Amino acid sequence: LAKTTQPISMDSYEGQEVNITCSHNNIATNDYITWYQQFPSQGPRFIIQGYKTKVTNEVASLFIPADRKSSTLSLPRVSLSDTAVYYCLVGDDKFYFGSGTKLNVKP
């Protein structure tokens, strides 16, 4: 199983760009990288998925270097409502959500 490592928590202020990095040194050739967001008292929600280079959607961007051993979720101009836990999942680990990164956005 590809194992992922992310920071336990991060603080930010409204309007800032937030980058959350996930390490996955043992990623397999055909593994995709997927990020989910979980608000308090809700189920996780899909944010973005990528295989290599850069993926962007209306919510976030995902940057994946050539060696694919890490990935960075970028949230542009965060607001208070972006306060949530962010999970990085890789390949077969898609069923194993760790403790994620708790992002706290302050006013």
Next chain:
Amino acid sequence: DTAVSQTPKYLVTQMGNDKSIKCEQNLGHDTMYWYKQDSKKFLKIMFSYNNKELIINETVPNRFSPKSPDKAHLNLHINSLELGDSAVYFCASSQVGTRRDTQYFGPGTRLTVL
């Protein structure tokens, strides 16, 4: 117009009781899942069904029995509830259950065993 729904949202019960949680998805997905999220927020898969057939069964006590009457429903029955069963249980669904699949989660059922 909820995609994945669960009932009840809250469940408070005594040790030793038997309870059920229901899940329904209207996305037309073939695969459904049950997850357990403990107090430390770790979310662990318990079961997965594809087209009513059990495909993932993690090391979950036999007291937990999933039932899928059709591919839109996956219910979870728990016998002889224990204190350690207190957690939030999430149902989810995905298109076919492959590695790239996006999972859609329900709102969760908070189970408290007294």
